[in-house]
Amino acid sequence: MKSRYDVIVVGAGPGGSITAKTCAEAGLEVLLIEKRQEIGDPVRCAEGLGKEGLIRHIQPDKRWIAAEVKGSKILAPDGTEIKMSEEASSGKAGYNLDRKVFDRALAQKAAMAGSEVMVKTRATGLLRKNGHISGINAMYMGENHEINADIVIGADGVESKIGRWGGIDTCLKPADINTCTQFLVSNIDAGEYNKFFMGEKYAPGGYLWLFPKGEHMANVGLGIIGSKCGNVRPISLLHKFMDSYMPQGKIIEIVVGGVPVCGPIERTVADNLILVGDAARQSDPLTGGGIINAMDAGKIAGEVCIRAKEEEDYSVKTLREYEDRWRATIGKELSKSLMVKNLLIKITDEQLNQLAHSLSGIDTSKMALPKVLPILFKKNPKLLWELRSLFM
Amino acid sequence: MSVNVNRYKCGYCGACVGVCPAGALELVETWIEVEDTCTRCGVCAKICPVGALAVIK
Numbered sequence: 001m002k003s004r005y006d007v008i009v010v011g012a013g014p015g016g017s018i019t020a021k022t023c024a025e026a027g028l029e030v031l032l033i034e035k036r037q038e039i040g041d042p043v044r045c046a047e048g049l050g051k052e053g054l055i056r057h058i059q060p061d062k063r064w065i066a067a068e069v070k071g072s073k074i075l076a077p078d079g080t081e082i083k084m085s086e087e088a089s090s091g092k093a094g095y096n097l098d099r100k101v102f103d104r105a106l107a108q109k110a111a112m113a114g115s116e117v118m119v120k121t122r123a124t125g126l127l128r129k130n131g132h133i134s135g136i137n138a139m140y141m142g143e144n145h146e147i148n149a150d151i152v153i154g155a156d157g158v159e160s161k162i163g164r165w166g167g168i169d170t171c172l173k174p175a176d177i178n179t180c181t182q183f184l185v186s187n188i189d190a191g192e193y194n195k196f197f198m199g200e201k202y203a204p205g206g207y208l209w210l211f212p213k214g215e216h217m218a219n220v221g222l223g224i225i226g227s228k229c230g231n232v233r234p235i236s237l238l239h240k241f242m243d244s245y246m247p248q249g250k251i252i253e254i255v256v257g258g259v260p261v262c263g264p265i266e267r268t269v270a271d272n273l274i275l276v277g278d279a280a281r282q283s284d285p286l287t288g289g290g291i292i293n294a295m296d297a298g299k300i301a302g303e304v305c306i307r308a309k310e311e312e313d314y315s316v317k318t319l320r321e322y323e324d325r326w327r328a329t330i331g332k333e334l335s336k337s338l339m340v341k342n343l344l345i346k347i348t349d350e351q352l353n354q355l356a357h358s359l360s361g362i363d364t365s366k367m368a369l370p371k372v373l374p375i376l377f378k379k380n381p382k383l384l385w386e387l388r389s390l391f392m
Numbered sequence: 393m394s395v396n397v398n399r400y401k402c403g404y405c406g407a408c409v410g411v412c413p414a415g416a417l418e419l420v421e422t423w424i425e426v427e428d429t430c431t432r433c434g435v436c437a438k439i440c441p442v443g444a445l446a447v448i449k
């Protein structure tokens with residue numbers, strides 16, 4: 001470890017590793033730190049993503065692909081099934097990853113590009129010089145270090161303390177977080193589709209998922225909106241589901257975690273500071289998906305760091321480009337998803353069934369959600385009136 | 393301490409850290425530390441996926 005770098009990236013998740021890789025490839029001096037001793041472990045993810053987004057950043061590798069899926073099946077509370085997102089050409093629409101291996105592969109890319117990487121190293125605060133952020137305090141193996149940098153990247157996930165230390169309010173209210181439990185379940189028929197079970201009966205204000213992970217194995221989990229958590233916990237709801245729907249299933253891993261579902265926050269940059277991924281609350285409020293968004297944002301953040309270095313200006317004036325670019329892309333999608341999510345949490349199971357029935361006779365199997373939503377709206381204008389600005 | 397952490401239940405996911413309005417929580421390795429800036433608001437205990445937290449009355 002040196003005493004100063006161009007960029008320090010805090011957190012070696014997908015967002016942090018892509019940021020570090022992008023900066024290092026351009027010759028910037030980068031330090032990537034991760035507080036866990038094993039990158040990617042424990043997993044806090046259902047590990048599903050679309051192919052298109054993935055290949056923007058890394059070529060698929062069977063070492064970290066646990067399963068390929070044909071598409072998605074959405075299940076209404078009464079069991080009505082809606083098939084979606086099948087890919088016409090390859091017949092495979094998405095991957096379910098092994099994030100332990102995937103996250104490490106991304107960190108490896110950052111390392112090979114020239115970043116220094118330190119694991120078991122936790123940022124404990126921000127350094128300041130003349131009122132500006134000038135690096136981090138970090139603890140490695142019980143020892144404190146001061147490490148300087150022109151730019152600090154907060155890619156520290158749901159905890160997002162770097163942002164707070166830097167004066168950006170990233171605190172999530174209970175209604176802004178989906179609180180989740182997942183089991184890796186063995187001894188079941190996992191099928192070839194990612195399944196989403198909708199409704200209060202499975203997961204109040206969220207959904208229950210089943211993502212195949214190879215033969216006879218699947219990530220089975222659920223997330224509920226934090227504001228509805230307390231009397232009932234995700235872990236007990238999931239046990240209940242297992243008892244009724246897959247009593248033969250054997251739990252070989254437990255995953256718990258929280259996904260930000262607040263939509264775009266007010267600010268993700270400050271002088272000498274950029275927030276990326278879950279730390280910037282860039283996960284999708286509707287699906288909870290955040291891997292691709294974190295990588296896309298990491299790429300943009302890296303490019304903006306390169307420009308800041310060229311111009312030797314690390315203030316918001318230069319870093320604002322990051323803000324503008326992610327809002328114009330990821331941000332737009334987040335805002336749409338937030339509207340749909342806000343409506344969905346109010347809808348009753350009966351109304352969900354009604355929505356599902358309204359699609360009967362329509363082949364949605366090749367359509368993704370943005371294509372299906374307008375159809376739903378046309379058939380159920382009263383119920384979905386709140387979403388009209390998305391279509392009109 | 394104002395929040396009791398059941399370390400045997402906690403899955404060290406960090407969700408509670410992300411919701412604490414006082415920034416009083418920190419995930420260190422596999423355990424949660426509570427700083428004395430805690431206001432006992434109870435938000436962390438509400439959202440914990442496994443119910444590992446309890447505000448001490």
Ligand SMILES: Cc1cc2nc3c(=O)[nH]c(=O)nc-3n(C[C@H](O)[C@H](O)[C@H](O)COP(=O)(O)OP(=O)(O)OC[C@H]3O[C@@H](n4cnc5c(N)ncnc54)[C@H](O)[C@@H]3O)c2cc1C
Nearest residue numbers: 011013014015035045046047048123157257277278290291
């Ligand atoms: C149960 C669950 C299911 C999910 N399912 C999916 C899914 O199927 N598909 C999908 O796309 N997304 C899913 N997500 C969301 C996805 O996991 C996240 O959006 C994604 O991991 C965000 O990447 P990131 O790089 O921003 O943060 P993370 O992957 O969370 O990485 C942040 C890293 O920062 C480290 N860190 C934190 N604080 C410090 C510090 N002070 N010092 C050093 N290091 C620190 C952490 O240890 C962590 O490794 C799911 C989330 C959960 C909880």
Ligand code: SF4
Nearest residue numbers: 402403405406408440
């Ligand atoms: S939310 Fe619960 S399980 Fe997660 S770290 Fe906090 S106490 Fe542990």
Ligand code: SF4
Nearest residue numbers: 412430431433434436
């Ligand atoms: S009770 Fe409130 S202030 Fe105290 S640790 Fe929990 S969330 Fe933070």
